[in-house]
Amino acid sequence: MPEQPANNAENNELSQLRAESEAGLESSEAPSGDVTRNARTQRAKQRFHPGWTAWLKQPWSWIPTVTLIPILYGLGWLVMQPVAQLLPALPTATRDLMGTGVSFALLLLVLPSWVRIRWGTRHPWRELGLSSSRKGPQRSRALLYGLGLAAALLLLISLISLGGHWGYWLGDLTLPELINAVLLGFGVGFVEELLFRGWLWGELTLLIGPRRAMPIQALIFSLAHTRFNLGLWPMLGLLLGLFLLGMALAMSRRLNQESLWGCIGLHGGLVGGWFALQAGLIQWSPQSPLWLTGPEANPLGGLVGILAMMVVLAFQLTALAKAARP
Numbered sequence: 001m002p003e004q005p006a007n008n009a010e011n012n013e014l015s016q017l018r019a020e021s022e023a024g025l026e027s028s029e030a031p032s033g034d035v036t037r038n039a040r041t042q043r044a045k046q047r048f049h050p051g052w053t054a055w056l057k058q059p060w061s062w063i064p065t066v067t068l069i070p071i072l073y074g075l076g077w078l079v080m081q082p083v084a085q086l087l088p089a090l091p092t093a094t095r096d097l098m099g100t101g102v103s104f105a106l107l108l109l110v111l112p113s114w115v116r117i118r119w120g121t122r123h124p125w126r127e128l129g130l131s132s133s134r135k136g137p138q139r140s141r142a143l144l145y146g147l148g149l150a151a152a153l154l155l156l157i158s159l160i161s162l163g164g165h166w167g168y169w170l171g172d173l174t175l176p177e178l179i180n181a182v183l184l185g186f187g188v189g190f191v192e193e194l195l196f197r198g199w200l201w202g203e204l205t206l207l208i209g210p211r212r213a214m215p216i217q218a219l220i221f222s223l224a225h226t227r228f229n230l231g232l233w234p235m236l237g238l239l240l241g242l243f244l245l246g247m248a249l250a251m252s253r254r255l256n257q258e259s260l261w262g263c264i265g266l267h268g269g270l271v272g273g274w275f276a277l278q279a280g281l282i283q284w285s286p287q288s289p290l291w292l293t294g295p296e297a298n299p300l301g302g303l304v305g306i307l308a309m310m311v312v313l314a315f316q317l318t319a320l321a322k323a324a325r326p
Helices: 003-029 033-047 050-056 062-086 092-119 124-128 138-163 175-208 210-225 232-255 261-281 303-324
Strands: 167-169 282-284
Touching (some): 050 092, 092 124, 092 175, 124 175, 138 232, 138 282, 175 232, 232 261, 261 282
16 A cells, blocks of 8 residues: 555654653653752852852862861951950950851851852752751751750769769759850750751762761761860770760751751750759769769760760661661
C-alpha cells in the first residue's frame, strides 16, 4: 500500500516530538541539585557586590572559611580601642566581652549573604537551623528537649556528688544569680551553636563532604574549648568529653529535622545550669574526685561526664536509625 510508508514516517515523527517534549518537561520540573544550586548562586551574584561575591566564590574555597572568624575578631578589637581610650576604668574582661559582642553582630550581618552565595540557598536562616518551613511549636519543643537533657546530665552529677558527700546542698541562689545563669546559658548556647553547628558545620560540609564534616566540627569545637595547661591526662579527658558533646550536639540537630534549637537548649542548659549549681545551689568539697567534677571544675572531662555523653550518643544513634527506617 503506497500510503503506509508516509503514515509510518508521520507516526515516527510524532513519537520523536512527544519524547522530546516529555524530556524537556521532566528536566524543567525536576532539575538536578547542581543545576539548582548554580542557578541560585548566579542570582545571588547579581544581588551582591561583585567583589564580595568573587571573594566567596574564589578557587581556593577554604580561604574565606579560615579567615572569617579572625577578621571579625580583629574588627571587634579595633572597634573597642576608642572605647578603651574614652573609658580607661572599664575592666578588661568587660571590654573583651563587648568586643566579642561586636564581632558576633558583624557575623550576623555577614551570614545571610555568605550563605546565599557560598551555599546556594534562598533561605539562609533555615539552612543555618534557626528557622523552619514547618508550622507549629517545633522550635520550642526542640529547645525544651535540649534543656531537659541538660538537666538530666547535671542531675546525675549532682546526685553522685551529694550521695558521696563530695558536695553539700545549699539551695542559696539569688535572683541576680538566676538571671545571670539564664542569660549566660542562652547567650553561650545561641552564639556557639550558630557558629559551630550552624556556620562551621555547613562550611565543612561544603569543603570536605557531610561524612567527614560531623567529626571534624566536633574536633574543632573540642580544641577551641580545651585548656592545654592541665597536664596530659586531664587535658585528654577534657578533649574527649568536649568532642563527645560536639558529636551529641550535631546528632541533636539531625534528630530535630536540622533545627538548631535543640542544640541551643542542650548546650545552654549545661552552661547555665552548671553556673547556677556552683553559684549557690551546691558547695563542692576541694577533695571532690577528678573523675566526677573533671579538670578545672568541668565535669565533661571527668569519667562520669564522658560515660554519660557516650550513653546520650548511643540513644541518639538508635533514634536516628529508627527514624531512617521505612
